[in-house]
Amino acid sequence: MDGIFFYWFTWIGWAYCSFLMKASRRRTMYSIMLLMMMILQGFTLRAGNLLLHFSFVFLLMCGFVFAFRLDFKRMLSFVFCSCLVALAYNAMLLFSMYDPVWMVVEVKWLLSGVLFLLSLFLMRETSLRPFMLGAGMAVGETVYHFIIKKLTLALELGSLAFFDVLTLSVALCFVWEGLHQFSAYIYAEAGKGRVLKRASR
Template sequence: MMAGSIFLFCTWFLWIFTTFFMDKRNQKRTEYSIYLLLAIVLCGLNWEWQHVRFSILPLVVLVISFFYTSRLHWKKSMYCIVSSFFVMLAYITYELMAIIDPIWVFIPGVWLKASILFILVILLHRNIVCQILILSIGSMMGDIVLSFVLRSYQMNYSIGSMHFFDSFMLGMLGMISLFYLKMTLARWEQYVFMLEKERKNNV
């Protein structure tokens, strides 16, 4: 599978969902659509500094994520930053282990990395907004730090490659899917409760 195909497919899918299927009363709907289109446009833009190749998109995602994190209550904001640090360490550890001993990567690396980050993030926080912020900051910072670690060993590593965004978007899509699954189950449970209550009242 071509690098970046998962990212582009998931991003387009989310853009279609937010644009045409999300509740129109949601004030964030247009904002989400703009961010997703921005991600599609910026994912192919790169620049090089001191022989290190950067993608523009991770830097933009970091700025936006830190902006929204700063708007949270200070306790929640600090918790997100600390959680992001643990996600960053997990990301770097996974990548280094995959380089040192690749035999333990028993399933495609993109899916395995996405699964590890997804499980870690949902264990660290229950709120979907904080989960997205933690995943964004942690994985982006992890990719940047990993690049400089590998550079010290004369190994070239591109920051924000399409392989990176494939796993990042899979983790993001997993969290969003889990959030809507919980919402659907909660509404269904409420609907069943109302039916049961109505049935008892009619008896």
């Protein structure tokens, strides 16, 4: 069922930001963004054969606003990486449409995994990865629908399937970061144990 991952992970993220993060402007901003994303998903605008979800527009706005708040060098890196994400997202969707036989795994899972791995290679800063994925995927989704507009009778920007892929990719990023921090903690504790053993001798 489309949308289950979007609502599930977004609610988890909102609860974490609202109740577990330290009080700060960043916590407030993240909480508002996640809550607005869920609320706006239910509002749509129809123009001809195009159905536009307000949550999709909000996602694009958040991505661009966040990019322009960075310094010039980081902004260029962010925009370049977002374009690569958009290209990869668009290419995989077109490939799955023209040659679906090769898709041995469901497109949703394949897209999420590939975009997650791409974000690891492209962006070092953990805090930038969700915004880069959001902006890149939104641009890729727009370009994809522009390409196929002559092949279909109905276009939908910001569908639940799109947000499922986005939230799965972002969730994988957070799981990876959690595993990375946990392994660093274990390594540090093991190092302390070796130091204590040497001191006791």
